[in-house]
Amino acid sequence: MSTGILQVAVTLLIIMLLVKPAGSYLVKVFDYERTGLDRVFGPVERLFYRIMGVREHETMGWKQYVLAMLLSNFVMVMLMYAVLRLQKYLPLNPDGIDNMPSALAFNTAASFITNTNWQAYSGENSLSYLSQMLAITFPMFTSAATGLVVAIAFIRGLAAQQDNLGNFYVDLVRSLTRVFLPLSLIVALFLVFQGSPQTLDGAQTATTLEGAQQTITRGPVASLESIKHIGTNGGGYFGVNAAHPFENPTPLANLVHILCMMFVPTALVYAFGVMIKNKRQGWTVFATMSIMFLMMLSIVFTAEYKGTPALQALGISGNMEGKEVRFGYAESALFTTVTTAATTGSVNNMHDSLTPIGGLVPLAQMMLNNVFGGDGVGLLNGLLYVILTVFICGLMVGRTPEFLGKKIEGKEIKLASISLLTHPVIILVPTAIAFLRPESMASILNPGSHGISEVLYAFTSGAANNGSAFAGLTANTNFYNMSIGLVMLFGRYISIIAMLAIAGSLAVKPKTAAFVGTFRTDTPLFTVILLVIILVIGALTFFPALALGPIAEHLGM
Template sequence: MTMGMVQVAISLTIFLLLVKPVGCYLVHVFDYNKTALDRIFGPFERLIYRLIGVKENKPMGWKTYTIAVLVSNFIMLLMMYAVLRLQKYLPLNPDGIDNMPSALAFNTAASFITNTNWQAYSGENGLSYFSQMLAITFPMFTSAATGFAVAIAFIRGLSGRKDDLGNFYVDLTRSITRVLLPLSFFVALFLVFQGSPQTIHGAITATTLSGAEQTITRGPVASLESIKHLGTNGGGYFGMNAAHPFENPTALTNLVHMICMMLLPTALVYTFGVMVQNKRQGWTVFAAMSIIFLTMLSVVFFAEYKGTSALQALGISGNMEGKEVRFGLAGSALFTTVTTAATTGSVNNMHDSLTPLGGMVPLAQMMLNNVFGGKGVGLLNGLLYVILTVFICGLMVGRTPEFLGKKIEAKEIKLASIALLTHPVIILVPTAIAFLRPESMASILNGGSHGISEVLYAFTSGAANNGSAFAGLGANTNFYNMAIGLVMLFGRYISIIAMLAIAGSLAMKQPVAVTVGTFRTDTPLFAVILLVIIMVIGALTFFPALALGPIAEHLGMF
C-alpha cells in the first residue's frame, strides 16, 4: 500500500504542477487581442474562416451563440448517424463490417456529439476505419471544443459589460487548432513509441505458441487514444477500452492517459480566475473541487486495498478482480477516480468488479458532476453550485446576492435551478422506468442491489456525459439505446442553454461596487460553504438511490 500511495502522490503532484502554465496558455488561446500565437496559427485559422464563411471579428450575443452551438452540433449529429448507417458502402472498411442498426447508430451519434462516448458496441467489431475516424475521432475534437467554447463564453459573460460572448466558430476553431490538435499529435507519437498501433491496414492473423490461429484487430488506435483522453471523451477503440494492451500498453501510458484527462479541466479553473481578474476566486473553486476529488480517491483507494470480507476470509489481500496486473491497485483506483472526475469514461479496469464502496465513488462523482468535469461543461456545473451558494448566503445575511460584482437575481436562479434539477430527473426517472419494463430487466446480468447499481450507473453515466459503464448491463437493446441516447442529449444541451442564458443576463448587468458588507466569494470560508452546499444537495438528491445500490451491497442487505 505504501508504494501505491507514493505512486498516487507523484501523479497528483504532476497534475498540480501543470495547472498554472496550461491555464495561462488557455488565456492566450481565447484572448481576442493580438498574441504571439496568431503568428503560428493565424494563417491556417483564417483559411478555415474563409472556407466556412465566418467573420472572425463578428461578436455574438448569448442567443446567437446558443443557436450556433445547437445548429452546428445537430448537423454533425446527422452526419455521424449517416456514416454509421452506411459504413458498409463507404471506404476504409477492409474487414467488411456491416452497417450499424438504427437504434445503436442513434445512441452512438448522440454519445459522441455530446462528449459522452458511451459505447453499446465493441469498436473493433462494430466500426470500419472510416467510421472510427469520421464518426468517432472527429467528434472527439469538436465535442471537446464545443464544451471549451461554451465555458469561455460563460466566463466572458461574468466579466463582460454587454451581451457579447465572443464568436462560437472562432472559439471552436481555436480550441482545436491551438489546443487539441497539437497536444493530440505529440501524445499519439508517444503512444506509438510505447506500443499502440497506428495503421489503416486490416486485421492480421497470428499463430500462437500452441499452434492455434488468432485474429488480431488493429487500426488507427494511437490517434484515437490521444484525443480520447485529452478531450475527456472516453470511447475506446476496443471493447476493453483502456484495459486493452493496444490502447494502454504500459504503466507509463497509464500515467500519460491520466495526465491528459486532468490537464485541461483543471487548467480551465485557473483560466477562469485569470479571465475574471480574480485569481483567488479561481483557486477557491479549485480547492473545493480538489477536496471532493481527494475524498473520493481515498475511498476507492482504501476500499480496493482492503477488499471484501469474502476475499479476506480466503486470505486474499486487496481486490484485483477486473484489474490489470501492469497497473495494480493504485493505478486502477486513481484511474477510476480521474476518469469520472474529468467525466472521461475511459476505464483501465472493470468498474463492475470494484468493491461496493469503490464502485460508489465513480457513481457519486458523476451524480455531483462538478469535480473538475469534462471540457468546459465541468467548470460550468461547478459554477452553477457557486451561483446557488451565493444566493443562499445572500438570503442568510439579508443582502442581494452578488458574484464577481454582478447581482444574482430571480432570472439567474431559475435558470440555474433548471440546469441543476434536470440532472437528477434524467437519471432517476429513466432508471425507475427501466425496472418497470420486462425487456429491460432481462438485460440486467446481476440481481439484487448490484443489478440496481448497474442500471443506475448507466443512466448516471449518460446524464453526466461520462460514458463509462458497470459492464454488467446488456445495454445494446432498443430501449437502452434510445433512452440513454436521449438522456445524453438532455444532459448536455439543457445545461449549455441555461448557462449561456445566465451568461447573457449577467453580461448586461452593471458591476456593483464592493463594500464592507459584500459577501466575499474568494475565501476559504466560501470554499467550505460551497462544499457543504454541494454535499447536502447531492445527499438529498441521490442518497436514496445509492442506499438501494452500492450501500446496500456493502452492508450485505440484499
C-alpha cells in the same frame, strides 16, 4: 501500499505543476493575445473562416452563441448517423463490417456529439476505419471544443458589461487549432512510441504458441486514444477500453492518459480566475473541486486495497478482480477517480468488479458532475453551485446576493434550478422506468443490489456525459439505446443553454462596487460553504438511490 501512494502522489504533483502554465496558455488563446504560434496557426484559421463565411471579429450575444452551437452540433450528428448507417458501402472498411442498426447508430451519434462516448458496441467489431475516424474521432475533437468554448463564453459573460460572449465559430476553430490538434498530435506520437498501433491495414492473423490461429485487430488506435483523453471523451477503440495493451501499453502510457484527462479541466479553472481578474476566486473553486477529488480518491483506494469482508475471510488482501496486474490497486483506483471526476469515461479496470464502496465513488462523482468535470462543462457545473451558494448565503443574511459584483436575481436562480434539477430527473426517472419493463430487466446480468447499481450507473453515466459503464448490463437493446441516447442529449444541451442564458443575463448587469457588507466569494470560508452545499444537495438528491444499490450491497442486504 506505500509504493502505490507514492505513485499517486507523484501523478497528482505533476498535474498541479501543469495547471498554471496550461491555464495561462488557455487565457492567451481565448483572449486573442499574440503568441509565438500565430505564424503557424493564423493562416490556417483565416482559411477556415473564409471557407465557413465567418467574420473573425464579429461578436455574438448569448442567443446567437447558443444557436450557432446547436446548429453546428446538429449538422455533425446527422453526418455521424449517416456514416454509421452506411459504413458497409463506404471506403476504408477492409474487414467488411456491416452497417450499424438504427437504434444503436442513434445512440452512438448522440453519445459522441455530446462528449459522452458511451459505447453499446465493441469498437473493433462494429466500426469500419472510416467510421472510427469520421463518426468517432472527429466528434471527439468537436465535442470537446464545444464544451470548452461554452465555458469560455460563460466566463466572458461574468466579466462583460454587455451581451457579448464572443464568436462561437472563431472560438471553436481556435480551440481546435491551438489546443486539441497540437496536443493530440504530440500524445499520439508518444503512444506510438510506447507501442499503440496507428495503421489503416486490416486485422492481422497470427499463430499462437499452441499452433492455433488468432485474429489481432488493429487500426488508427493512437490517434483516437490521444484525443479521447485530452478531450475528456472516453470510449475506446477496443471493447475493453484502456485495459487493452494496444490502447494502454505501458505504465508510462497510463500516466500520460491520466495527465491528459486532467489537463484541460484543471487548467480551465485557473484560466477562469485570470479572465475575471480575480485569481483568488479561481483558486477558491479549484480548492473545492480538489477537496472532493481527494476525498473520492481516498475512498476508492482504501476500498480496493482492503477488499471486501468475503475476500478477507478467505485470507485475500485487496480486490484485484477486473484489474490489470501491471497497474495494481493504486493506478486502478487513481484511474477510476480521474476518469469519473473529469467525466472522461475511459477505464483501465472494470468498474463492475469494484467493491461496492469502490463502485460508489464513480457513481457519486458523476452524480455531483462538478469534481473538475469534462472539458468546459465541469467548470460550468461548478459555477452553477457557486451561484446557488451565493443565493442561499444571501437569503441567510437578508442581502441581495452578488457574484463578482453582479446581482443574482430571480431569473438567474430559475435558470440555475432548471439546470440543477434536470440532472437527477434524467437519471432517476429512466432508471425507474427500466425496472418496470420486463425486457429491460432481462438485460441485467446480476441480481439484487448490484443489478440496481448497474442500471443506475448506466443512466448516471449518460446524464453526466461520462460514458463509462458497469459491464454487467446488456445495454445494446432498443430500449437502452434510445433512452440513454435521449438522456445524453438532455444532459448535455439543457444545462449548456441554461448556463449561457445566465451568462447573457449577467453580462448586461452593471457591476456594483464591493464594500464592507459584501459577501466575499474568494475566501477559505466560502470554499467550506460551497463544499458543504454541493455535498448536501448531492446527498439529498441521490442518497436513496445509492442506498438501494452500492450501500445495500456493501451491507449484504
